[in-house]
Amino acid sequence: MVEEYLISAAVLGLIALGAVLAWRVWPGPLARVMIRFERTRCGRKSERCPIADIDWHVLTGGHGEPLILLHGFNADADHFNRAARHLTSHFRVIAPDLPGFGETRVGAMPDYRIEYMAAKVLALLDAMRIERFYVGGNSMGGYLAVAVAHQAPARVRGLWLLAPGGLHSAPYSPLYEAVYAGHHNPLVVRDLRDFERLLDYCFVRPPYLPTPLKRYLARRAANSVSRAERVFADLRFRSTPLEALASGLTVPALIVWGQADQVLHPQGLNVLADRMSHAQTLLLPATGHLPMLEKPRETAEAWLSFAESSARQQVSLQDASV
Incomplete structure (x- = not known):
C-alpha cells in the first residue's frame, strides 16, 4: 500500500515537473491553451x-446590437476579453485581429494607412452582413474606429474611443518623447526586455503575467518586427490625422482616457472632444493606456451607460420628428 502510494506520488511529481519544464522551455502550446480558456470564460x-487577400480571425460572443471592437498597435482581439465579460449580455461583441496582428493572415498588404484599413474593416462587416453597428477601439483601434465612422457615418450608431491614436496636435507622451529623441520605439517589441518595458508604459498596475507567458507574447511580437515598423510608419506619417477624420462627425461618441497614460498624452481627450460635437468624455484616475484591461468593469459599465443614454436620445429625436 505504501509502495503504491509512493509510486503514484512519484509519477504525479514527474508529470508536474514535466509540465513546469514544458511551460518554461516551450511556452507556446500552454500559452495558447490559457488564451483559449480565457476566451471561453468570457463567452467568446x-x-x-x-x-x-485577408483571412480574418474574429472573436465573437453575446447577443444584441453589434459592437465592433478594434485593438491597438502590436496587440490582438484578446485585449477586449476582460471587458467583453461585462458586455456580451447587452451586445453582440465582434473583435477582429487586424491585418498584420494576431491570428489574421494577410497576403500582399499594399499599405497600412488608416483609410485603407478602415475600408478593409467595412468589407469584413459587409461579408458578415452587418449593416449598422457600434464601433470602439483602443489606441490604433480607436483611430481606426473614427476612420470607419468617417467613411460610413450612416452605418455607425456610436463610437467608443479608448485613448485613440492618430492625434498630431496633442502634447507628446513619455513614449513619443523617447521615439522622437531617437531611441528605439517602445511599441516595437524585439525581445522579453522590450515587452516588459512596454508593459511599464501601458499600465499603472500591470496584470499578472507568468514569465513564460510574457516570453511567448514577446517572441510572437519579435517575429513581426519589420511589419510592425512598417505599420507604425504608415499610420504616423502616411495617414490622415485623427483631428481631420473626427472634425464634423455627428456620431455620438464616448472618449475614455487614463489619467496616467504614458503612451498617448491624456490631454488628447480634450483635443479630440473639441472636434466632435456629440462627444462625452471620461478621464479615469490611476489608469494607464489600456483601460479595458486595467479597469475592465468600470470601462465597460461607462460604455453601457453611455450607449443606453444615447439610444434613448435617438428614439426621442425620432419621435419628435414624426
Whole structure:
C-alpha cells in the first residue's frame, strides 16, 4: 500500500515537473491553451472569415446590437476579453485581429494607412452582413474606429474611443518623447526586455503575467518586427490625422482616457472632444493606456451607460420628428 502510494506520488511529481519544464522551455502550446480558456470564460468563440487577400480571425460572443471592437498597435482581439465579460449580455461583441496582428493572415498588404484599413474593416462587416453597428477601439483601434465612422457615418450608431491614436496636435507622451529623441520605439517589441518595458508604459498596475507567458507574447511580437515598423510608419506619417477624420462627425461618441497614460498624452481627450460635437468624455484616475484591461468593469459599465443614454436620445429625436 505504501509502495503504491509512493509510486503514484512519484509519477504525479514527474508529470508536474514535466509540465513546469514544458511551460518554461516551450511556452507556446500552454500559452495558447490559457488564451483559449480565457476566451471561453468570457463567452467568446473564434471564427475565420476569408475575404480576398485577408483571412480574418474574429472573436465573437453575446447577443444584441453589434459592437465592433478594434485593438491597438502590436496587440490582438484578446485585449477586449476582460471587458467583453461585462458586455456580451447587452451586445453582440465582434473583435477582429487586424491585418498584420494576431491570428489574421494577410497576403500582399499594399499599405497600412488608416483609410485603407478602415475600408478593409467595412468589407469584413459587409461579408458578415452587418449593416449598422457600434464601433470602439483602443489606441490604433480607436483611430481606426473614427476612420470607419468617417467613411460610413450612416452605418455607425456610436463610437467608443479608448485613448485613440492618430492625434498630431496633442502634447507628446513619455513614449513619443523617447521615439522622437531617437531611441528605439517602445511599441516595437524585439525581445522579453522590450515587452516588459512596454508593459511599464501601458499600465499603472500591470496584470499578472507568468514569465513564460510574457516570453511567448514577446517572441510572437519579435517575429513581426519589420511589419510592425512598417505599420507604425504608415499610420504616423502616411495617414490622415485623427483631428481631420473626427472634425464634423455627428456620431455620438464616448472618449475614455487614463489619467496616467504614458503612451498617448491624456490631454488628447480634450483635443479630440473639441472636434466632435456629440462627444462625452471620461478621464479615469490611476489608469494607464489600456483601460479595458486595467479597469475592465468600470470601462465597460461607462460604455453601457453611455450607449443606453444615447439610444434613448435617438428614439426621442425620432419621435419628435414624426
